[in-house]
Amino acid sequence: MVERIARAGNRTARPARKAPARPSVVEALASSLGFEGERMSKVDTAWLRMDSDVNRMMIVGVWILRPGITLAALQERVRDRLLPYRRFVQAAREDATGAHWVDDPDFRLERHVTAQVLRRRRGESARSALQARVADLAMQTLDPQHPLWHFELVEDHEGGSTLIARIHHCIADGIALISVMMSLVDGGPPPRQRRPRTTEGGKLDAAELWLADTLIRPLGDLTARALDVAGGGAARTLAMIGSPQQGLSESLEQAGDLARLGTQLASDLAALALMPDDTPTSLKGQPGGQKAVAWADPVPLDEVKAVGKAMNCSVNDVLLSCAAGAIGHYLRQQGENTEGVEIRAMVPINLRPMEQAWQLGNRFGLVPLVLPVGIEHPLERLFEVRRRMNALKGSLQPILTFGLLSLAGLLVKPAQDAMLSLFGRKTTAVMTNVPGPAKKLKFCGATLEQTMFWVPQTGTVGVGISILSYGGGVQFGMIADRTLCADPQAVIDGFEPELTQLLALSLMLPWGEA
Structure with missing residues (x-):
């Protein structure tokens, strides 16, 4: 397995060949097992498999809207603004090598966007009843045969409506989902379309994309830009690791950065490993x-x-x-x-x-x-x-x-x-x-008065x-x-x-x- 990963890494490092790219070992195995579609990143795969009986890996959000909105209006907005993101019409399928995103052949919007009448016990406040419902939903498993998300609308609640959203963490993290939810509000930017990346021969190489996304970019330009706020030296050095051909003219400065980065890395690794209970x-x-x-x-x-x-x-x-x-x-x-x-x-x-x-x-x-x-x-x-x-x-x-x-x-x-x-x-x-x-913000004509969310x-x-x-x-x-x-x-x-x-x-x- 290590040798196959190493060979895949070597293919990533070399320039693309003119001949049409052959399917990778990972793709061929997935195809033989009946799984087609886009390869799931290893980080997202880890989140997919983290579900347990005591913790569901869902991001749960609540929107309190006034005045109220209807289920039909919500479904129309979701159809227009959310479904263009392919992840929300794809199901996750695990296989021997990890997991894939595959289009759901039986996708139905009505399965994912529903309405609920909130019933209150005697003496229970409206907020307490809503909190109890959110708590129950936080432990309800999403249907693994279909896309891993669900919106529930309480149409009549305290003079308005309440939207309870549940989205599995393997689809996206909180920052990404805020970007998605912003496209849902009135006047929000339209959804952007992800273009599949291909090799020169036109065939998507899942192993190469996995190596790029999981091993190279996290320690290269992506993280470097994120670290730039904290320290430019470390950022430039990480950028050099991700794109070494761009760093030759500044080798002496970056060598010093690399040494300092190594010291910081060793210190932080020790801090993580030796954390007391x-x-x-x-x-x-x-x-x-x-x-x-x-x-x-x-x-x-x-x-x-x-x-x-x-x-x-x-x-x-x-x-x-x-x-x-x-x-x-x-x-x-x-x-x-x-x-x-x-x-x-x-x-x-x-x-x-x-x-x-x-x-x-x-x-x-x-x-x-x-x-x-x-x-x-x-x-x-x-x-x-x-x-x-x-x-x-x-x-x-x-x-x-x-x-x-x-x-x-x-x-x-x-x-x-x-x-x-x-x-x-x-x-x-x-x-x-x-x-x-x-x-x-406004949503389907109503004002989004209050919003909460919880990560798993x-x-x-x-x-x-x-x-x-x-x-x-x-x-x-x-x-x-x-x-x-x-x-x-x-x-x-x-x-x-x-x-x-x-x-x-x-x-x-x-x-x-x-």
Whole structure:
């Protein structure tokens, strides 16, 4: 197998031959097994196989719309704006070499876009009923025989409508899906079309595309552009690795960059390999397979920015500090001693230029962020979060975790599960922080008043926290396994008081001083 991969790599490195390209070994085997279509990347394959009885690998989103919309209007919009993305009319088919995307011969829009009447128990609020429905759907398996996504519309809900979207992570990551969803809104850009890449002879070589997408580009120009924000030297060196013919004139400078990159790489690899296990808390353990979902009303983004400016911290520092404070407060409410307690959250980091988000797939890495939930003083906690975030700048850990996911997609599923369990043992939560549109959007004539989303948790991780800025506000949401946290609303309700404390302390500062 190693020799075949090496030979495929050599073919990728040599110029294309004039003779028509022959089908690769991978393609020939897939064809003999009855699988035709586009080869799935190894990273996406890893996500496809990560589903378990306690965690489904779906990105779950909620749109609250006012006034309400109809199912017919939703289906028409999906038909016009979503189905042009081929992934949404393709099914995933696993085979001996990984997985393929194949067109669904029995695709029916009515199977994927449905309506639901939300029934409430006596004394249950409309929001609680909606949260319960979202939690139930988060654990419902998508039909593997058809495209792995589903939209459910609650047509009559609190004077409007609510759209619950579920999309399997193997289709795309959160950044890519935001690009897709933006094409759905009124006035959004039309879907862009992916053009199949071919060799000179016109035949798509799946092995070559896999090597390019999984091994060369992640360590080449793609990641280099993503790292350019953090450090130009490392970015230029990675670009040289991806395109060595472009770097000869700057060899001395890049040699120094390469040495520094090697040192950084070794340091970050050791940091990942030697991560200690999390401090035991009630939020960590074996999930039971039932979810609970919570969210609160948005807090004004201007208040978050004001705190950041007064304290010389980034908006991200302020939000993560509030998250750590809310979690710590919740644990103390449960009677737990939080002195010195820290929990690790895996934070997704985008590794692709934003203009390429429409191409779908997964192009992100993970950074392990240790949250000081045991620090009760809000300012002390904020400055400690700032210090830790600054220490992560320029880290290569997102690339390393992306590479681990690529490697996981090469392994048989038991080996993949064993490899990825490393993160589960050392992680309490997955935390996402995504900036959204500054102004509220329209969808089928209605105003998108509020939006939430949750990314899946892998292995035995049972907590997911999402932070999304939209329409001038910041939305906090949480999804948790009921065995580990039966009432995530108690955690979410702690975010606003933490921000209020920081805002009050900021206003107490002398004018003109930070």
